[in-house]
Amino acid sequence: MIKEKIQEELNRQINEELYSYYLYLSMSAYFEDIDLPGFAKWMNAQAQEEMAHAMKFFHFIIERSGKVTLLPIKGPQTDWESPRDAFEAAYKHECYISDCINKLVDLALAESDHATNAFLQWFVSEQVEEEATADAVVKKLRLVEGHPNGMYMIDKELGARIFTPASAAGEEGA
Ligand code: FEO
Numbered sequence: 001m002i003k004e005k006i007q008e009e010l011n012r013q014i015n016e017e018l019y020s021y022y023l024y025l026s027m028s029a030y031f032e033d034i035d036l037p038g039f040a041k042w043m044n045a046q047a048q049e050e051m052a053h054a055m056k057f058f059h060f061i062i063e064r065s066g067k068v069t070l071l072p073i074k075g076p077q078t079d080w081e082s083p084r085d086a087f088e089a090a091y092k093h094e095c096y097i098s099d100c101i102n103k104l105v106d107l108a109l110a111e112s113d114h115a116t117n118a119f120l121q122w123f124v125s126e127q128v129e130e131e132a133t134a135d136a137v138v139k140k141l142r143l144v145e146g147h148p149n150g151m152y153m154i155d156k157e158l159g160a161r162i163f164t165p166a167s168a169a170g171e172e173g174a
Helices: 004-033 037-063 083-110 114-143 148-158
Strands: none
Touching: 004 037, 004 083, 037 114, 037 148, 083 114, 114 148
16 A cells, blocks of 8 residues: 555656656657657657656556546647757756656655655666756757758657657566
8 A cells, every 4th residue: 555645746746747748749749840850750759758657657556556646737838949949948857857756766765665666766767868868969959050961860860769668668678
């Protein structure tokens, strides 16, 4: 059985992950709108990954005999000044999510909930990757500033990303 306080915070994290899904889907729409299909595909894959994160929390709460309570999802930003502006926002958002996960770990430890702590460790590692991936694209975009050919190459590179549900769920066979 899961403690009320932890259940409440895990439900809040479902909302954060669903908002992340919404934010990246909105970024995908923005990239479609400015004719960068590779960026749009990358963001779409990122959005799917966030949905998988939300579902990981969803199933964990149920597995611990808790109750999932879905909260309203706030509307995401819909436009950005440039691809770099969007990816800087994505990086900043991932830093915020890392902070949320760290606070959840603090709570789990304070409540001696070792099962929740063990569950959260996958997210602790995942956030290292999430921050690094967004930051790597920001760095590339800084390098190609003012060079349309470079932007075309990044679009091609990002378009190769494929969403794999198994890797997002932290299972074998990614
Ligand atoms: Fe679910 Fe991108 O953190």
